[in-house]
Amino acid sequence: MPLRSMSRWAATAALAVLPLCAHALPTFDTVKNDWRSSDWILLARDGEPLARTRADRSERRGDWVALADVSPALREAIVVSEDKRFYAHSGVDWRGVAGAAWGNLWNTRTRGASTVTMQLTGLLDDDPKRSGQRSIAQKAVQAANALWLERSWRKDQILEAYLNLVPFRGETVGLAAISQTLFGKAPSGLDEREAAIAAALIRAPNAPYRKVAERACRILRDMDSASGCANLDGFVQLAFARPAASLAASATSSATDSDTLAPHFARRIANELHPGAGMRVRSTLDARLQRFARDTLTRTLIELNAPPHRRNVQDGAAIVIDNVSGEILAYVGSSGALSKARDVDAVLALRQAGSTLKPFLYAEAIDERRVTTASLLDDAPLDLAAGGGLYMPQNYDKGFKGWVSVRTALGSSLNVPAVRTLVMVTPHRFAKTLTALGLPLTQEGDYYGYSLALGSADVSLITLANAYRALANGGVPRPTYDLPRGSQPARVSANQPETRVFSRDASFIVTTVLSDNNARTRTFGFDSPLATRFFSAVKTGTSKDMRDNWTVGFTSRYTIGVWVGNADGTPMWDVSGVSGAAPVWAAIAGYLHRNAPSIAPAAPPGVVRTRVVFENALEPARDDWFLAGTQMPFVGLAANAADAKGNAQAAAPQIAGPTDGTIFALDPDIPVERQRVWFERAPGSPARSAWRLDGRALGGAARVAWLPWPGMHKLELIDARGNVADTVRFEVRGANVKRAAASGGSHGAKGAKPLAGASAPTPR
Incomplete structure (x- = not known):
């Protein structure tokens, strides 16, 4: 049968079944909208x-790609390789059908004649993955479908749908997926060689790279671009290796x-x-802020590791939270390619907090009226009894500043004054405060001991930043949100009553310290990244052996937290809070307020501002903030301080140990008469104070050894006027113990064991 007659026969057969298929295929819009x-x-x-x-x-599968976003080279390669007369035929290339039939009749090899349109109808049926030879009847139905499709769809729609639905290599379907998988770029950016490789995969998607390269080279010749065949084998081999490398690097x-x-x-x-x-x-993320925070963190880490210094720091994280709504605006979980543990989310990882916990300690002490920001604390060598010996905190620079005010101690992040403050607050109560702020402490306060003042507990960046946000919001912690919760203001459910941790007054006073550049000059100098041109309250922290470096703080609108370090816990080299995380923090804060002001909070009604003069000019005279009723115009050492009327002011006696809520367990292996609990006055407490246990006087020594007895006990420290100055409650546990004849005891007696563990090491 002549070719022309065969063409007419095939066309007649296809037209005969056309009415049966007229409504079997979806519209272009349906296919596009159903794509996932x-x-x-x-x-x-x-x-x-x-x-x-x-x-x-x-x-x-990738996103649906519009034909206008496909490179001209790929469109040409597809037409050249799959359907040279695509723009001329009406769905079926009758010349090709006749030629294929004639060749199959007289030759052993098979020639295909499916057009792009016919192939698309196969992709649109119930089994898009169907492969293998089709019968003459199936071919006739496919041809009829193609004729119907050409009458219903435009040519550009047919080619667009084909490029999005056609399988390429392995599990990859559609142009968007193969373009990203093999070449790491969008379809609009494919050049002639890449386009030829993609087109070659349609006929033999799982062929070895040499076969793909041979076919791609033939396509390039048909495109009059034979020069692209040079080293095509190697190029295809590299492209095939990309998916495995991408899978190993990331799950995205x-x-x-x-x-x-x-x-x-x-x-x-x-x-x-x-x-x-x-x-x-x-989500709640701001894309431009996210990109800025990521790039700033990356750039800072590169600079820290640049020669000649090489600070040995490769990981970092950053978070930005809206103060009012709690929406997370930026969330950088790692340093990406710089990290050896890029999949570790450092925003959620638990790391030692360092000095970032100090603002919460002083806020609690101010709320309890134990100190004011003008109170003097002795920054001098200190040793405290701990579980296995003496706890001796040191400052970051190994030096001591002598008598300093609380404002200076917090602003300059001095360690010893913070520990002295924790002695007054007690680790037990402070740990409860940190837990109430949402920090994930896993142990009771007595487990950490006095090192809790210096941040020996592990926290995550997100919980630490949100705890600072509580200060920004007047002492009330609120949840964060990563999905939109509607419009402003804050998304606090009526069924979730707020739990206040600090008073608005104490939060404000601590905020004035964290925003006071003068207060931090003893440690950080006057010109540091922490000194912003707008209102900001910020604190740094560095953990033991420089393993973690933090900068956390807030402006009037945002709370920002930054951590740098190494995910494997190895120490950094000579990286402090002001040189590591602080530049990133300052850059993000500056970006957020490049066009928007940050205004200091207004003073709440419960605070007063008073001019303070320090004895012997220990610190320059200044205006300072006080809880109403605690203000003092003159501050001096306990023996010499006087109030405005000239009356001597003595420091209030404080109990250093035991801490409130301590539980002691009598050791059954040690005779009861050889076990003691020691009562100690806090450093600086006046000598004229006396102990009272469960209503009975115990004397007035600085340290008193008491023979423990099971039960709940109340210990009081009485000042010179007979008033109760401080109180703690503790418990002694033990069974079958006979009361000894005497209380008090020998200095050689062993102490009863606290149930909590020993104090953690001192972070710097």
């Missing part, structure tokens, strides 16, 4: 993509800048929502 990427996409608050995460493991499915802005935050959302393939989840 294999990824779910995290969006910024303005809709910009931030991260793509694989959800469907059966196929790898794309590599563009916008798609990898927040991989750790995407994991956080995935754990919350378990989004499915094709879902687009709008």
Whole structure:
């Protein structure tokens, strides 16, 4: 049968079944709208993509790509390799059909004649993966479908749908997926060689790279670009190696800048929502802020490791929270390519807090009216009895400043004054305060001991930053949000009453210290990254052996937290809070307030401002803030201080040990008469004070040994006027113990064992 007759016969057969297929195929809009990427996409608050995460493991599909976003080279390569007369035929290339039939009749090899349109109809049926030879009847139906499709769809729609639906290599379906998987770029950026490789994969998607290279070279010749065949084998081999390398580097499915802005935050959302393939989840993140925070952190770490200094720091994290709404605006979980543990989310990782806990300690002490910001604390060598010996805190610079005010002690982050303050507050009560702020302490306060003042507890960046946000909000901790919760103001449910940790007054006073550049000059100097041109309250922290470096603080609108260190816990080299995390913190704060002011909070009604003069000019005279009723115009040492009327002022007696809530256990292996509990006055307490236990006097020595007896006990310290100056309650546990004849005891007696562990090491 002549070719022309065969063409007419094939056309007649296809037209005969055309009415049967007229309504079997969907419209272009239906196909496009039903398309689902294999990824779910995290969006910024303005809709910009931030991260793509694989959800469907059966196929790898990207977003639907418009034909206008496909490179001209790829469009040409597809037409040249799959359907040279695509723009001339009406769905079926009758010349090709006749030629294929004639060749199959007289030759052993098989020639195909399926057009792009015919192939698309096969992709649109119930089994898009169907492969293998088709019968003549199936071919006739496919041809009829193609004719109908050409009457219903435009040529550009057919080619666009084909490029999005056609399988390429392995699990990869569609142009967007193969373009990112093999070449790491969008379809609009494919050059002639890349386009030829992609087109070559359509005929033999799982062929070895040499076969793909041979076919790609033939396509390049048909495109009049034979020069692209040079070293094509190696180019294809590198492209085939890319998916394995990408899988080893990250669980996300794309590599563009916008798609990898927040991989750790995407994991956080995935754990919350378990989004499915094709879902687009709008978050609270600000894309431009996220990009700025990520790039600033990366640049700072590169500078820290640049020669000649090489500070040995490779990891970091940053978070920004809206003070009012609690929405997370930026969330940088790692330093990315700089890190050897890039999948570790350093925003959530538990690390030693260092000096970042000091503001909460002083806020509690001010609330309890134990100190004011003008109170003097002795920054001098100190040793305190701890579980296994003496606890001797040191300052970061190994030196001591002598008598300093609380304002200076907090602003300059002095360690010894903080420990003296914790002696007054007690580790037990302070640990409860930290837990109330949302910090994830895993032990009771007595486990950490006095080192808790210096941040020996482990915290995460997100919980630490949110605790500082509580200070910004007047002492009330509130939850954070990573998904939009509606419009302003704060999203606090009526069924979740607020729990106040600090008074608004104490929060304000501590804020004035954290924003006082003069208060931090003894340690940080006057010109440091912490001194912003706008209102900000900020604190640094460095943990033991420089393993963790923090800067956390807030402006009138935002709370910002930054951590730098090494995910494996190795120490940094000569990196302090002001040189490591602080530059990142200051840059983010400056970016946030480049066009918006940050205004200091107004003083609440419960505080007063008073001019303070220090004895012997220990510190320059200044105006300071006090809780109403605690103000003092003159401050001096306990023996010499006088009030405004000239009356001598003595420091209030304080109990150093035991701490409130301590539980002692009598050791059954030690005779009862040989066990003692020691009562100690806090350093600086006046000598004229006496002990009273359960209503009975115990004398007035600085340290008293008491023969323990099981039960609940109340210990009081009585001042010179007979008033109760301080009180702690503790418990002694033990069974079958006979009361000894005497209380008090020998200095050689062993102490009863506290149930809590020994104090943690001192962080710097």
